[in-house]
Amino acid sequence: MQYSSSPPSTLVPAAAGGAPRSAAGAPDIKIADLSVAFGTPQGKVTALQNVNVDIPSGSFFTIVGPSGCGKTTLLKVLSGVLPPSAGTVAFNGKPVERSSFTGQVGYVFQRPLLLPWRTAIENVMLTLEIARPELSKRERISEAMRWLHITGLKGFEHRYPTELSGGMQQRVSISRGLAFQPKVLLMDEPFAALDEITRERLQEELVTLWEKVRISVVFITHSIPEALLLSQRIVVMSGRPGHVVEQIDIDFPRPRNEDTRQEPRFIELQGHIRHLLRENPHSTSATTH
Numbered sequence: 001m002q003y004s005s006s007p008p009s010t011l012v013p014a015a016a017g018g019a020p021r022s023a024a025g026a027p028d029i030k031i032a033d034l035s036v037a038f039g040t041p042q043g044k045v046t047a048l049q050n051v052n053v054d055i056p057s058g059s060f061f062t063i064v065g066p067s068g069c070g071k072t073t074l075l076k077v078l079s080g081v082l083p084p085s086a087g088t089v090a091f092n093g094k095p096v097e098r099s100s101f102t103g104q105v106g107y108v109f110q111r112p113l114l115l116p117w118r119t120a121i122e123n124v125m126l127t128l129e130i131a132r133p134e135l136s137k138r139e140r141i142s143e144a145m146r147w148l149h150i151t152g153l154k155g156f157e158h159r160y161p162t163e164l165s166g167g168m169q170q171r172v173s174i175s176r177g178l179a180f181q182p183k184v185l186l187m188d189e190p191f192a193a194l195d196e197i198t199r200e201r202l203q204e205e206l207v208t209l210w211e212k213v214r215i216s217v218v219f220i221t222h223s224i225p226e227a228l229l230l231s232q233r234i235v236v237m238s239g240r241p242g243h244v245v246e247q248i249d250i251d252f253p254r255p256r257n258e259d260t261r262q263e264p265r266f267i268e269l270q271g272h273i274r275h276l277l278r279e280n281p282h283s284t285s286a287t288t289h
């Protein structure tokens with residue numbers, strides 16, 4: 001394990017088009033001097049400032065940071081829906097909006113955002129229709145069912161979102177994300193609303209999927225143990241304007257489990273990250289001028 005210093009729902013394909021799924025693996029992602037500011041009636045809000053992160057193809061990166069530090073904003077830029085105010089985000093050297101990978105970026109949003117007029121399985125199948133057109137209808141049904149069952153929704157496949165609890169809706173959203181199998185999967189606190197056991201099961205499924213298909217995952221969480229159990233690298237961000245405080249490589253062997261949590265290094269790292277977050281809290285001012 002190294003500490004490396006730094007400056008350093010609808011799940012939908014993040015943008016229409018893109019290369020066919022047979023294209024080579026996940027792209028190398030380079031975030032260079034990225035800043036994002038929003039103009040508001042009250043003044044300028046700088047969400048991100050000079051963020052530098054390199055995410056090699058097939059990595060599992062997790063971002064932790066105080067509420068409002070720009071984590072969701074960063075995922076929006078990675079998905080191509082929000083342009084940088086300064087700096088660049090490139091996939092294999094090409095700006096994200098011009099990259100052939102933009103159609104292969106999946107996004108599990110912080111809130112489920114399901115289509116209310118579609119049942120759970122229809123919500124998952126819609127994404128499969130768009131993202132995996134090579135599947136027959138029978139295969140789409142079977143794949144959607146499989147993920148709904150993995151996420152514990154057996155028996156609820158034909159319910160509408162309003163008939164599901166918040167956590168169940170989020171599980172439909174996660175099913176959609178995992179069934180899609182994009183080259184890059186952006187996950188914004190996907191497990192926050194789930195009970196402990198479901199959360200653990202989905203963490204294992206996510207890691208299994210990641211190990212099998214070697215997609216790149218950029219994951220956001222407020223849970224330090226979750227970050228330590230899942231990630232290859234943890235990016236710790238400061239309060240707004242968010243910048244990278246430290247990047248930490250995590251090399252516990254997998255599978256990581258209860259025993260991993262008891263390891264002295266796990267406990268030490270947990271304390272270290274907590275310390276970093278405490279030292280770099282969220283801003284008390286709403287705007288910057």
Ligand SMILES: Nc1ncnc2c1ncn2[C@@H]1O[C@H](COP(=O)(O)OP(=O)(O)OP(=O)(O)O)[C@@H](O)[C@H]1O
Pocket residue numbers: 038039040045046047065066067068069070071072073074110240
């Ligand atoms: N469209 C917008 N217009 C103006 N300000 C915005 C907009 N989107 C985000 N912000 C501001 O940018 C900052 C970062 O927001 P963001 O949603 O990225 O935070 P976050 O780190 O994801 O927080 P949380 O952990 O609470 O989800 C916040 O101060 C927020 O108020």
Ligand SMILES: [Mg+2]
Pocket residue numbers: 071072073110188
């Ligand atoms: Mg957020």
